[in-house]
Structures are given as C-alpha cells and as structure tokens.
Amino acid sequence: MTKKTTGRLKESAIRAFFFACGVLAVIALLGIFATLISTSFPAFKDIKLSEFLLSKNWDPTSPEMEEYGILSMIMSSFIVTLGALLIAVPIGVGVAAYLSDVAHWRVREIVKPVVEILAGIPSVVVGFLGIVLFAPLISKIFNIGHGLTALNGSILLAIMSLPTIISISEDSLTAVPPAYGEASLALGASRWQTLFRVKLPAALSGIIAACMLGMGRAIGETMTVLMATGNARTFPQLPQALLRSVRTMTANIAIELGEVPYYTAHYYALFAIGLVLFVITFVVNLVADVVLHKYQEREL
Amino acid sequence: MSAEALKIRMETRDLDFYYGSKKALDKVNIACYENRVTAIIGPSGCGKSTFIRTLNRMNDVIAGARVEGTILLDGRDIRLPDVDVVDLRRRVGMVFQKPNPFPKSIFDNIAYGLRINGMRDKKRLEAVVEGSLRGAALWDEVKDRLDENAFSLSGGQQQRLCIARALAVEPEVILFDEPCSAIDPIATAKIEDLIETLKKRYTVVIVTHNMQQAARVSDFTAFMMLGELVEFGVTEKIFTNPVNKLTEDYITGRFG
Numbered sequence: 001m002t003k004k005t006t007g008r009l010k011e012s013a014i015r016a017f018f019f020a021c022g023v024l025a026v027i028a029l030l031g032i033f034a035t036l037i038s039t040s041f042p043a044f045k046d047i048k049l050s051e052f053l054l055s056k057n058w059d060p061t062s063p064e065m066e067e068y069g070i071l072s073m074i075m076s077s078f079i080v081t082l083g084a085l086l087i088a089v090p091i092g093v094g095v096a097a098y099l100s101d102v103a104h105w106r107v108r109e110i111v112k113p114v115v116e117i118l119a120g121i122p123s124v125v126v127g128f129l130g131i132v133l134f135a136p137l138i139s140k141i142f143n144i145g146h147g148l149t150a151l152n153g154s155i156l157l158a159i160m161s162l163p164t165i166i167s168i169s170e171d172s173l174t175a176v177p178p179a180y181g182e183a184s185l186a187l188g189a190s191r192w193q194t195l196f197r198v199k200l201p202a203a204l205s206g207i208i209a210a211c212m213l214g215m216g217r218a219i220g221e222t223m224t225v226l227m228a229t230g231n232a233r234t235f236p237q238l239p240q241a242l243l244r245s246v247r248t249m250t251a252n253i254a255i256e257l258g259e260v261p262y263y264t265a266h267y268y269a270l271f272a273i274g275l276v277l278f279v280i281t282f283v284v285n286l287v288a289d290v291v292l293h294k295y296q297e298r299e300l
Numbered sequence: 301m302s303a304e305a306l307k308i309r310m311e312t313r314d315l316d317f318y319y320g321s322k323k324a325l326d327k328v329n330i331a332c333y334e335n336r337v338t339a340i341i342g343p344s345g346c347g348k349s350t351f352i353r354t355l356n357r358m359n360d361v362i363a364g365a366r367v368e369g370t371i372l373l374d375g376r377d378i379r380l381p382d383v384d385v386v387d388l389r390r391r392v393g394m395v396f397q398k399p400n401p402f403p404k405s406i407f408d409n410i411a412y413g414l415r416i417n418g419m420r421d422k423k424r425l426e427a428v429v430e431g432s433l434r435g436a437a438l439w440d441e442v443k444d445r446l447d448e449n450a451f452s453l454s455g456g457q458q459q460r461l462c463i464a465r466a467l468a469v470e471p472e473v474i475l476f477d478e479p480c481s482a483i484d485p486i487a488t489a490k491i492e493d494l495i496e497t498l499k500k501r502y503t504v505v506i507v508t509h510n511m512q513q514a515a516r517v518s519d520f521t522a523f524m525m526l527g528e529l530v531e532f533g534v535t536e537k538i539f540t541n542p543v544n545k546l547t548e549d550y551i552t553g554r555f556g
C-alpha cells in the first residue's frame with residue numbers, strides 16, 4: 001500500500017468514527033425521549049391532561065380521592081430557579097467582569113481554575129451545606145421556624161451555577177476585541193462606561209448562553225433541592241413563597257419513584273412529570289438558541 | 301512657511317518611554333502645530349505608535365509602562381496629577397490602524413462619545429451625527445442607512461466612520477496611527493483628502509510608514525529610528541534636503 005492510500009484510509013476511518021459518535025448521540029437522545037413518552041402516556045388514561053397541568057393538588061395515595069395536579073411543583077421549580085438566577089446572574093457577571101477587566105492576570109490565573117473546580121462539588125455536599133449552614137441562617141434572619149425553604153434552594157442552586165456563569169461569561173468578555181475597548185477609551189469614556197456600554201453588550205450572546213446553561217443546571221438539579229427546600233406539597237403563594245417550603249418537580253420524582261407500585265397511574269404520572277421537565281428544559285434551550293442567533297446576526 | 305509664526309498645540313520635551321525595562325523612546329522632542337499636519341515616519345518598530353499614544357495617554361493602561369519627560373498640550377503638562385485623562389482624550393482624539401467601529405449602528409457609533417457625556421436630546425444628537433459624518437465626507441454614502449450595523453460598511457467607509465466618531469466629541473487634536481494601512485488605494489486617497497480638510501480646523505498628527513503619503517499630506521515630518529528622533533522639520537525640506545544622512549538613506553529607500 002502506498003503512503004497516500006493509507007492516509008486516505010485513515011482519514012475515512014476517522015470520519016466514520018466521528019459520524020458513528022454523532023449518530024449514537026442522536027439515537028440515545030431519541031431513545032430517552034421515546035421511553036419518556038411511552039412511559040408517561042398511559043398516565044393520561046386515568047388523569048385528565050388539564051387537571052394534571054393546572055390543578056394544585058398532588059395526592060396520589062389518598063384513600064378517598066387520588067389527585068394528580070402538578071402546578072404546585074411547576075411553580076416551585078420556577079420560583080427556586082428564578083431565585084437562583086436572580087442571585088447568580090449579577091454576581092456571576094460581576095465576577096466575570098472583574099476577572100476580565102480589573103483583576104491582575106495573576107489573580108485571574110488563580111481564581112479561574114478554582115471557580116471551575118467548584119463546579120465539580122457533588123450536589124449532595126452542596127445540599128449538606130444548605131442544611132447545616134444556610135437554613136439556620138435563613139431561619140434566624142427572617143425569624144421563621146426552619147430555613148428549609150425555596151430561598152435556601154435558590155442560594156444553593158446559585159452557588160452551583162456560578163462556576164458555569166462566571167467561566168463562560170469571562171471567556172466571552174475576554175474574546176471581545178481589545179480594539180473596541182481602545183476606541184471607547186480614546187473617545188474619553190471611563191473604564192466603567194467602556195465595560196457597560198461596549199464590552200458587556202459585545203459579549204452579550206456569550207453571557208446569555210452562560211446564564212441559560214446555569215439555568216438548565218438549576219432546573220434539573222435534584223439532590224440539592226430535595227435536601228434543602230423542605231419538600232412541602234403546598235402551592236407557593238408568591239409574595240412569601242421564597243420563605244416557604246416547596247417541593248420541585250425533580251424532588252417529587254426522586255422522593256416518590258422509589259416507593260411507587262409499578263405500572264399504576266401514579267407510576268406513569270411520575271414519568272409524565274419527567275416529560276414536562278424535559279419539555280421545559282428543551283424550550284429554555286431553544287429560546288436561548290434563538291436569542292443567541294439573533295444577537296450573533298446583529299454583531300456580524 | 302515659517303514655523304515661528306505658527307502656534308504650537310502639542311509638544312514633547314525629552315520624552316522617554318519604557319515598556320518595563322525596555323526603552324522604546326529616547327529623548328524625543330517633537331512639536332505639533334495648530335492647523336498643520338505633522339507626520340511621524342520611520343521603520344517599523346521604531347516607536348511611532350508608542351510616541352503617538354503618549355499624546356492622549358493611551359499607554360497608561362499598559363502594565364509596567366513608564367513615561368519620563370514632558371508632554372504639553374497648550375503649554376500645560378498632560379501628566380500633571382490634576383489633569384483628567386478622560387477630558388484629555390476628549391480633546392485629543394485618535395483614529396487607529398485598523399478600523400474599529402463598535403458592533404452597533406452607524407448612528408450609535410457616532411452618538412457614543414456624546415451619550416457617555418450624558419447627551420440625551422435626540423435632535424441635538426441627530427445634528428451632531430450629521431455634522432460629524434459630513435466632516436468625515438461620509439454623510440452622502442450613509443445618510444439613508446444610519447440604523448444599519450457599522451460592519452455593513454466597507455473598510456474605507458468604516459475608517460471614515462471612525463474619523464466621524466472622533467470628530468463628534470469636538471476634539472482639538474486628532475491623532476492618526478497608520479489610518480490607511482488596512483484599506484485600499486482609492487479609500488486611502490479619500491482619507492488623505494479628508495486630512496487636508498481637517499487641518500483647517502484641527503491639529504493633525506499622523507503616523508505612516510508610507511513616505512509618499514507623508515510627503516503628500518503633511519506640513520512637518522519627524523523621522524524616527526530605534527526610539528530616537530533623527531530629524532524633525534518642514535516636510536519639503538526633509539524630503540528634498542535632509543540634514544541627516546540616515547534620513548536621506550531612509551527616504552531614498554536605501555533601508556526600512
């Protein structure tokens with residue numbers, strides 16, 4: 001065999017390998033989706049879809065009347081996630097701006113890897129922190145019976161999504177061409193004005209992507225919220241919701257799936273919750289993608 | 301043309317510049333006259349950019365950089381502690397080597413310098429944007445597309461947009477660092493014409509490695525080598541009858 005043909009063979013082999021990897025990933029994804037649909041579908045023989053999505057009462061083991069409404073859980077997931085974003089986005093973007101713009105490069109060189117390592121802390125450890133550290137603090141500060149509340153979950157999820165938000169936002173801020181900053185400074189703008197009016201807008205697509213990824217992590221996180229939010233099956237009324245115990249969709253699945261009798265309406269309903277979660281995450285990612293493309297078009 | 305009758309707008313005296321321990325400028329004395337174009341020429345790496353960037357203190361941000369000597373704007377040292385660098389940069393505008401518009405609309409690019417100073421009045425913004433674009437000979441080409449992204453312009457147009465952006469904040473001195481090195485000859489000719497007009501109102505300093513360009517647009521020329529000023533004088537004299545042998549060798553193309 002000549003050198004040239006071996007080269008070509010090698011190349012097509014490599015190409016086939018990567019193609020196979022891609023196909024495998026798609027198949028896995030479709031498989032998950034199909035399983036989720038087929039396992040959750042039987043639930044709707046016994047449960048009306050409208051009741052499932054719009055009722056606030058979830059009581060599948062009631063001796064008198066079983067109830068399968070997940071609105072409380074959707075709302076709880078929403079509140080905990082929103083709270084996490086409200087905490088994590090300003091801090092995360094602020095730290096990213098500090099690292100890319102203000103910090104000495106040696107500080108950046110040390111802080112960035114440390115932040116990225118934080119992403120690897122097991123969620124069970126974060127949940128533990130919530131129980132022993134933040135919950136007592138919250139109960140003391142707000143003078144409530146116990147601190148296992150939505151706020152507690154939000155704080156922990158914020159901590160968990162900060163590494164992603166900081167790291168990716170910092171990357172996209174660093175990727176802003178220095179020429180933009182120079183142009184701004186040369187026009188008599190201060191460093192603050194340059195940061196807020198030129199660098200942050202230019203890095204916006206990356207920052208939004210960072211926040212969306214952080215949000216994705218927060219919505220789907222299970223162990224931490226299960227440990228830290230009290231798991232009360234009540235509908236979170238909005239003004240005080242952050243200081244009440246809540247049960248998110250993920251926590252509910254994790255709590256009940258271990259004890260549910262197989263192939264009952266309850267069993268299928270838990271998968272249906274999973275499907276709802278999947279759809280929500282999918283929509284969030286889709287919206288993020290659309291937003292990103294819009295901005296990228298405008299930038300080019 | 302006698303230099304004595306002219307007013308000196310900016311001037312450096314025994315200017316030294318260091319990047320850390322590396323000396324990039326050595327006792328540079330150059331005067332920039334009002335309503336005249338001063339060209340800085342010299343082989344690449346001789347410190348032209350370093351010099352021009354000390355005039356609006358753009359080198360301040362470089363870690364480890366150090367300036368010694370005196371830089372005067374209207375007779376006042378711009379490095380005195382009470383000089384506001386933001387104000388200085390408003391008075392001494394700069395156009396860079398590569399066109400660097402912001403990723404914003406044409407209008408917003410030019411309005412930027414005004415908005416950061418708190419101007420909100422739409423009417424006045426519009427008036428200044430139009431005036432600046434006219435001043436940069438770009439108005440007729442873009443007047444119907446002010447909302448379009450600046451990146452939709454050609455390279456030459458982008459560079460004139462950057463000039464318009466600098467004009468909008470009403471500077472007194474405008475610094476050009478090789479403004480034509482990234483654009484085509486026709487666009488270059490337009491910018492050279494523009495510089496000719498600009499000098500009626502402003503003090504212009506231009507770095508160029510194109511000697512013909514220096515000869516065409518400038519009234520005074522400074523020739524630098526290895527961080528030192530070799531010769532400074534009236535452009536015509538530098539190009540026809542230089543005092544220094546090095547200058548003669550450089551402009552006749554014997555090196556560089």
Ligand SMILES: Nc1ncnc2c1ncn2[C@@H]1O[C@H](COP(=O)(O)OP(=O)(O)O)[C@@H](O)[C@H]1O
Nearest residue numbers: 319322324343344345346347348349350351362
């Ligand atoms: N940020 C910097 N840090 C260290 N050295 C630099 C820096 N910028 C320029 N220099 C050095 O200073 C000298 C002059 O550079 P410069 O002013 O850019 O020259 P020119 O514009 O004439 O080509 C060169 O030797 C260059 O390598």
Ligand SMILES: [Mg+2]
Nearest residue numbers: 348349350478
């Ligand atoms: Mg240069």
